[in-house]
Amino acid sequence: MATGRTHRPATRSRGIPEATVARLPLYLRALTALSERSVPTxxxxELAVAAGVNSAKLRKDFSYLGSYGTRGVGYDVEYLVYQISRELGLTQDWPVVIVGIGNLGAALANYGGFASRGFRVAALIDADPEMAGKPVAGMPVQHTDELERIISDNGVSIGVIATPAGGAQQVCERLVAAGVTSILNFAPTVLTVPDGVDVRKVDLSIELQILAFHEQRKAGEEAAAAEAGTPPPIRSTAASRKGPDGEVPAVMPA
Amino acid sequence: MATGRTHRPATRSRGIPEATVARLPLYLRALTALSERSVPTxxxxELAVAAGVNSAKLRKDFSYLGSYGTRGVGYDVEYLVYQISRELGLTQDWPVVIVGIGNLGAALANYGGFASRGFRVAALIDADPEMAGKPVAGMPVQHTDELERIISDNGVSIGVIATPAGGAQQVCERLVAAGVTSILNFAPTVLTVPDGVDVRKVDLSIELQILAFHEQRKAGEEAAAAEAGTPPPIRSTAASRKGPDGEVPAVMPA
DNA sequence: ATGCCTTTGTGAACGCGTGCACAAAGATTG
DNA sequence: CAATCTTTGTGCACGCGTTCACAAAGGCAT
Structure with a gap:
């Protein structure tokens, strides 16, 4: 769905793989911790362990940024912190708006991890007139009517959506129309955006469901390993629902 | 076939790619919406569009679960909902505990997406004695001292960590020692866990940093395009200030 | 200066995930 | 029953990301 000629030139000026970009914040955090302990290099x-990744991967990641290490020694912590920060664009100020000031929105507004990384919460926006003016995280909530003006006035290009699923797409469209080009979506909905707009999604319930899958798998293997006749080691509250078709084979490969 | 497949005959769960598992909740949500609208098949x-994925990918994903479709017709919504739910382990009850009842922990406690997916918040736990007994989301917060007993009594196998980074590893160890085998970590720290324990991480600030990277890249390309004579497709923000090199701006992560 | 030791940077192989394209399978119609 | 139409299921090729393994590069001691 493309609304404009936002055809991005495939000029991979910086051919940094997406997977690498996703790890840079991880390295940055580990390096910041080292920096605070005044570790020079x-x-x-070491850094790989601190960041929880493979060291070869880490070196390859850094090779995409340029080669900032010294063989036989390692990497200069301060220098690397700066290089990664610059690469991620954290050396500039990013005003963000948070739309939907419910429990989650309020938590995000109070989240300390933003300010320390160059992100500044420019405004909190909610559709509920009751919320308007109410202070959250030391900042008055503003009504959705103000959305366009706020974005324009503050030059906001990053928006956070923490509304219920129902209103997310509409909010998204208004944000984009007002000039936002990056969206962090917490609403459990697929957002449709024009080309040139980035969306990242965080769905808490999805994460839990993935954990549940692995948890079930672990329990199943445990049971299989213990073979039949042994009571399950972990008590499971059986509240199994039944499908409309009645019984279905439990674990049978096709 | 020359080389025999090493496919495990025991459980097909082992054969489901991780990427597929991560998409199952997405399909489930889309299917649930269809189910509520009484759409039979x-x-x-159609489903791929609703879930925001490629249709070939979706079919391949479903092929890992078994072939539940009917050629020429499609998939039975109700049946598929049940199959995916079962595969994800959502047909059973998963008691979870949330540790760290700050803004985020409270938001999680109030999050409706849990209960509707078979997750039940068994307890809210916080280290602050001041919090003990205080009701959050209609449930009294309990002190960390009770952690082991709560987990044992409720048969909790999934824990959510929403503490500050400093205390996360310690909480994690206590959870694991008490029997938790899956952890959803919101603390900005790498958790070290023994084999057999799954950890999924959600870091709000990391997501924003990734967005910032792309945002910066867009701004850079926009500038390059404008220089080439092409008008910028999307209004450029007044706040976007490019800092290629030179002095280090004051916005350095602390 | 020379040789040894440490650690980086990267070529190459491998494995996983994705998407295309099409044959097979079932529904539907005449 | 046969022809046609729709949609699934999947073989295959391709590209990305990961990991291994090692040569190159720098530091350091003698």
Missing amino acids: VSSE | VSSE
Whole structure:
């Protein structure tokens, strides 16, 4: 769905793989911790452990940014912090708006991890007139009517959607129309956006469901390993619903 | 076939790619919406659009679960809802505990998406004695001292960590020692866990940093395009200030 | 300066995930 | 029953990301 000629030139000026970009914040956090402890240099191995990744991967990641290490020594912590920050665009100020000031929106507004990374909450916006003017995180909530003006006045290009699923798409469209080009979506909905707009999605319930899958798998293997006749080691509250078709084979490969 | 497949005959769960598992909740949500509208069947194409994925990918995903579709017709919505729910383990009750009842923990406690998916918040736990007994989401907060007993009594196998980074590893260890085998971590820290324990991480600030990277890249390309004579497709924000090199701006992560 | 030791940077192989394209399978119609 | 139409299920090729393994590069001691 393309509304404009937002055809981005495939000029991979910086051919940094997406997977690498996703890890840069991880490295940055680990490096910041080292910096606070006044550690001058780190090896790829040490840093990899701190960031929870493979050291070869880390070195390859850094090779995309340029080669900032010294063989036989490692990486200069301060220098690397700066380089990664610059690469991620954190050396500039990013005003963001949060739309939907419910429990989650309020939590996000209070979240300290934003300000320390160059993100500034420019405004809190909610559709409920009752909320208007109410202070959250030391900042008055503003009504949705003000959305366009706020974005324009503050030059906001990043929006956070924390509304219920129902209103997310509409909010999204207004944000985009007002000039926002990056959206962090917490609403459990697929957002449709024009080309040139980035959307990242965080769905708490999805994460839990993935955990449940693995949890079930673990329980199943445990049971299979213990073979039949052994009571389940972990008590499971059986509240199994039944499908409309009645019984279905439990675990049978096709 | 020359090389025999090493496909495990025991459980097909093992054969389901991780990427597919991560999409199952997405399909489930779309299917649930269809179910509520009493739509009897859906084609892979329709469902793919609703879930925001490619239809071929969706069909391949479903092929890992078994072939539940009917050629020429599509998929039975109700049946598929049940099959996916069962595969994800959502047909059973999953008691979870939330540790760290700050803004985020409270938001999670109030989050409606849990209960509707078979997750039940068994307890809210916080280290602050001041919090003990205080009701959050209609449920009294309990002190960390009770952690082991709560987990044992309720048969909790999934824990959610929403504490500050400093206390996360310790909480994690206590959870694991008490029997938790799946952890959803919101603390900005790498958790070290023994084999057999799954950890999924959600870091709000990381998501924003990734967005900032792309935003910066867009701004850079926009500038390049404008220089080439092409008008910028989307209004450029007044706040976007490019800092290629030179002095280090004051916005450095602390 | 020379040789040894450490650690980086990267070529190459491998595995996973994705998407295309099409044959097979079932529904539907005459 | 046969022809036609729709949609699934999947073989295959391709590209991305990961990991291994090692040569190159720098530091350091003698």
